[in-house]
Amino acid sequence: MNVQLRRIEADAVIAVGSNLGDRTATFMAAVRALAEADDIEVTAISTPIETVAVRPTGEDADAPAYLNAVVLVRTTLAPRALLSRLHDIERAHGRVRGERWGDRTLDLDIIDYAGMQSSADDLTLPHPRAHERVFVLRPWAEVAPDAVLPGHGRIADLLAELESR
Known part of the structure; x- marks a missing residue:
């Protein structure tokens, strides 16, 4: 009997943020780590933007500014395995999980997974x-202008609504 196993691939959106240290170098190293993983293929990288830090109480202009971007990937990792890989990359770049929404060398979040x-x-x-x-x-929106955030709608519409406030 000849059984062929097929690797299931899923598209995912990963947010990258950094507001401590050499943010650009950290961003580039994190993207490189994703691209070099055997089970992750980077398919698009947005232009990084600088933004004010956000705390549970709102924006904090006194905190170091963030460099934020989005990376689109195709992966054979299940969601929790991908999250574990992201945490490994964060730790490799000095991420310490302390204060919630605190300053950090690197933050990698799964925004959407298939x-x-x-x-x-x-x-x-x-x-x-x-x-x-x-x-x-x-x-x-830069790298996937027609994307939809499940349960919320088109990201272009969500962004337009936020920017109009």
């Missing part, structure tokens, strides 16, 4: 606050 909708303590898909964040939507 349109999946799920909620668990360790991973919610799509990212629960992506529809509220210009620093995610603007770069994503």
Whole structure:
């Protein structure tokens, strides 16, 4: 019997952020780490944008500014395995998980994974606050202008609504 196994591939959107250290070098190294992984293919990289830090209480202009971008990938990793890989890359670049929404050398978040909708303590898909964040939507719209954020609608429409406020 000849059984052929097929690797399932999924498209995912990863947000990249950094506001400590050499943000550009960290961004480039993180993208390189993604591209060099055997089970991840980088298909698009947005232009990085600089944005004000966001805290649970709102924007914090006194904190170091963030460099934010979005990377589109195709992967054979399941969502939690991809998240684990992202955490490994963060740690390799000095990420320390302390204060929630605190300053960081590198932040990698799965924004969307193949349109999946799920909620668990360790991973919610799509990212629960992506529809509220210009620093995610603007770069994503650059590399995938017709993209849809499951449960929220077209990212171009979400971005236009946020920018009109």
